[in-house]
Amino acid sequence: MIPHTENINNRIKSGLYIVSTPIGNLSDITLRALEVLKKSDYILCEDTRISKNLLERYEIKSKLIANHKFNEKKNLSKVIHILKSGSIVSLISDAGTPSISDPGAILINECSSNDIDIFPIPGASAVSSAVSISGFSEKYFFYGFFPEKRNKLKEDLERLINFEGCIIFFISPRKFNKSIKDLKHYFSNRKILVCREMTKFYEEYIRSDVDILEPFKSDPKGELTIVISENVKEKKSSIILKESDKKNIQKMIKILSIKDITDLISQNTNVSKREIYNYCLKLKNEK
Secondary structure, three states: OOOOOOOHHHOOOOEEEEEOEOOOOOOOOOHHHHHHHHHOOEEEEOOHHHHHHHHHHOOOOOEEEEOOOOOHHHHHHHHHHHHHOOOEEEEEOOOEOOOOOOOOHHHHHHHHHOOOOEEEEOOOOHHHHHHHHHOOOOOEEEEEEOOOOHHHHHHHHHHHOOOOOEEEEEEOHHHHHHHHHHHHHHOOOOEEEEEEOOOOOOOEEEEEEHHHOOOOOOOOOOOEEEEEOOOOOOOOOOOOOOHHHHHHHHHHHOOOOHHHHHHHHHOOOOOOHHHHHHHHHHHHHOO
16 A cells, blocks of 8 residues: 655644654654654754754754753743744654653653644664564563663563563663673573664674673773563573583683684584583683
């Protein structure tokens, strides 16, 4: 079925528009998003400096208002007044969809209380992009950013252990390496997809078993989106690693990483990667 292509100029109304913007590549913006932004009287930006890169590229000259977590409440009365005057106002974040791990919810609730129309303009999403290439369960739970307090994180991860589907997290680069221990503790025997700089020139995707996930040698640039697979039942080993393999593995330990050894051995055995990894680690630590 061919979608209806009514001219947007004939149907755009005053109100608040929640506009999705690219998560990296500036070409990943919809035609409708561009039209709405161009027709907006005001655009609320999380960081005007970042938003200008997108807006200038597409020659969008609407008035900008900084609207971030530090001034969102302070801006409320001003923005509501603008909207009640019949203006078209768009809300954008630095990347992706506003109000999803970004400012926006407070304004949306206030608009709802004041009977101001709110319209979604869908587009790029780090969550759906990461899930789409993960190969994990189509059922998923989006957690958002890791909290600052570790005790809060541990409480939440404890609850998520039994979720029957994959789980998506946003995590800052500085926290990733510090969080690997927690990920291994709560999500042992699962797979993980680490997405860095999605859609950008240096985009990188790391697929691994959680149990053998290794830290970045230096803090990676850009926020990370990680997807933890649904709980995968460990395969029962039909072949047990023999003691006679010990010498060969010890030789490999001298020239290869444990992860590489695990990958090599797992190609020729039904023994789980976790079991192989732990066995190699044990040998490496033997005096």
